[in-house]
Amino acid sequence: MTPVPGKPVLQTSTLAAGYGGRPVISGIDLSLMKGEVLCMIGHNGAGKSTLLKTMFGLLAPGEGSVSVDGTDMTGRTPRDIADMGVAMVPEGRGIFPSLTVTEIFALGMHAARVPKEERAERVDWVLNILPVIREFMHRPASTLSGGQQQMVSIGRALLSRPRILLMDEPSIGLAPKLFQDLLAPIRTLQQREGLSILLVEQNVKEALKISDRAVVMKSGQLIWEGDPGELSDNDRLMELY
Amino acid sequence: MLAIQLAITGLQTGALYALTAVGFSLIFGSTRIFHFAHGAAFVIAAYFFYAAFGAGWGVIPAIGVSAFGAVAFGLLLDRLVYVPIQRHEGSFFTVFVASFGVGIAVQNVIGMIFGRGYVTVNTTLSRSVEVIPEVYVSPLAWIAIACAAVFLGGLGFFLKRTHTGMALRALADNPELVRTFGLNPRAIQAAAFAIGSVIVVPAAIITSATTGLSPAIGHHVMLISLAATIVGGIGSIPGTMLAGVMLGLAESLALLVVDTQWTEAVTFAILFAFIIIRPSGLLGRATAH
Numbered sequence: 001m002t003p004v005p006g007k008p009v010l011q012t013s014t015l016a017a018g019y020g021g022r023p024v025i026s027g028i029d030l031s032l033m034k035g036e037v038l039c040m041i042g043h044n045g046a047g048k049s050t051l052l053k054t055m056f057g058l059l060a061p062g063e064g065s066v067s068v069d070g071t072d073m074t075g076r077t078p079r080d081i082a083d084m085g086v087a088m089v090p091e092g093r094g095i096f097p098s099l100t101v102t103e104i105f106a107l108g109m110h111a112a113r114v115p116k117e118e119r120a121e122r123v124d125w126v127l128n129i130l131p132v133i134r135e136f137m138h139r140p141a142s143t144l145s146g147g148q149q150q151m152v153s154i155g156r157a158l159l160s161r162p163r164i165l166l167m168d169e170p171s172i173g174l175a176p177k178l179f180q181d182l183l184a185p186i187r188t189l190q191q192r193e194g195l196s197i198l199l200v201e202q203n204v205k206e207a208l209k210i211s212d213r214a215v216v217m218k219s220g221q222l223i224w225e226g227d228p229g230e231l232s233d234n235d236r237l238m239e240l241y
Numbered sequence: 242m243l244a245i246q247l248a249i250t251g252l253q254t255g256a257l258y259a260l261t262a263v264g265f266s267l268i269f270g271s272t273r274i275f276h277f278a279h280g281a282a283f284v285i286a287a288y289f290f291y292a293a294f295g296a297g298w299g300v301i302p303a304i305g306v307s308a309f310g311a312v313a314f315g316l317l318l319d320r321l322v323y324v325p326i327q328r329h330e331g332s333f334f335t336v337f338v339a340s341f342g343v344g345i346a347v348q349n350v351i352g353m354i355f356g357r358g359y360v361t362v363n364t365t366l367s368r369s370v371e372v373i374p375e376v377y378v379s380p381l382a383w384i385a386i387a388c389a390a391v392f393l394g395g396l397g398f399f400l401k402r403t404h405t406g407m408a409l410r411a412l413a414d415n416p417e418l419v420r421t422f423g424l425n426p427r428a429i430q431a432a433a434f435a436i437g438s439v440i441v442v443p444a445a446i447i448t449s450a451t452t453g454l455s456p457a458i459g460h461h462v463m464l465i466s467l468a469a470t471i472v473g474g475i476g477s478i479p480g481t482m483l484a485g486v487m488l489g490l491a492e493s494l495a496l497l498v499v500d501t502q503w504t505e506a507v508t509f510a511i512l513f514a515f516i517i518i519r520p521s522g523l524l525g526r527a528t529a530h
Contacts, residue, residue, distance in 0.1 A: 106407065
């Protein structure tokens with residue numbers, strides 16, 4: 001694993017959030033360092049997706065703060081946070097079924113305010129990272145397989161050339177081999193461009209292989225943080241997940 | 242000759258139904274808001290035209306006033322009624338009751354200002370001329386069909402080729418994901434109301450010069466819009482267009498076999514037939530999404 005550089009790009013401090021007054025996460029102090037892959041694992045309902053949504057502005061925090069590159073972004077909109085160089089690959093399939101892949105990419109770049117003259121180049125850049133997308137660029141997303149839809153979702157997130165990528169369980173519904181194929185180019189890109197990635201996963205073994213650091217979440221709180229190797233060796237925790 | 246005459250009349254009616262219903266379908270399909278007051282937007286557009294044209298403003302300024310009235314009504318209703326209900330996570334039924342109430346209020350206000358009886362815009366364009374022996378068509382019929390073709394074609398292009406159009410389709414698919422993209426669902430929703438309201442304007446104006454207006458016409462407009470949306474397939478704009486034309490033709494051609502008092506019943510017979518036999522409609526998806 002690559003050493004973790006020192007500068008935090010995304011931080012939360014005593015973050016708490018929930019739905020309808022019911023707290024789901026609380027007291028979350030988390031830092032994503034520049035250029036690292038941080039893997040977050042935990043059971044269903046542990047609060048992983050809630051944390052990601054709160055970090056990305058999709059959910060208003062009840063307490064605490066979120067900062068990007070030291071700038072307080074607490075309570076700001078997803079658009080504001082995206083403007084800071086953050087992109088999110090949401091849980092499930094981050095595609096619009098009635099749109100074609102070309103349209104999803106066009107809408108993604110429009111939303112990210114990518115200059116018109118750069119859009120073709122951006123699409124080429126993503127297609128070089130995930131070349132298989134070329135085969136189904138003009139098909140409606142509803143006609144794609146789960147793996148293809150996940151590639152489109154990741155490709156769309158990359159179109160804004162983010163510095164920070166939040167990925168919420170990209171392996172859901174995918175065969176392990178397909179998940180490996182999906183992660184490999186992302187890992188290459190991360191190493192080449194210094195991308196910082198927060199990867200929420202239940203497919204623990206595969207996710208830890210590409211991670212620099214890991215955290216474990218349980219009942220809305222972070223209960224463990226350390227080296228992925230340590231986690232792999234920790235039989236008690238590995239049995240849990 | 243009677244069948245040809247009825248078919249042409251049916252096409253005119255169908256074109257107006259399509260224009261009216263597509264506005265409702267666009268709003269409902271993209272926002273899932275049951276905009277019952279869509280009929281009120283029609284009434285406002287029609288009476289604003291009637292008032293401005295009657296005051297001697299000329300056709301183009303009167304069309305502008307009509308469009309302004311319809312769009313302003315749609316946007317204000319969205320901003321002042323629907324958005325607050327959504328913010329408080331109000332139910333589908335809450336939205337329906339609020340919208341129905343606004344529709345009734347508009348009907349009464351229009352009735353107080355313009356009277357409750359029928360009014361008509363007088364124009365030479367509504368005078369029929371014999372196009373082939375025993376078949377009479379008014380220029381307004383051709384204008385109605387041309388308006389429907391231009392507006393509905395334009396809407397199709399808009400939804401397919403522009404970012405706002407794509408965003409409207411995206412909103413229909415998944416509002417949460419729209420936010421994840423960094424788009425503003427409220428702004429897209431407002432666009433749906435503006436476009437859905439403005440597309441009703443040509444139908445409202447042409448109706449004011451053909452069958453005439455009454456404050457209560459909004460209910461008929463809404464029922465036709467709802468029927469066309471269901472028959473066409475909920476969420477399908479092309480389906481709604483097709484269903485609007487089909488219902489207009491069916492109402493008119495039904496005169497070959499039934500009395501005029503039964504023509505409206507034909508629409509609802511078709512609606513019930515679709516609900517029972519093909520609930521997904523002409524071009525709708527077989528399953529909910």
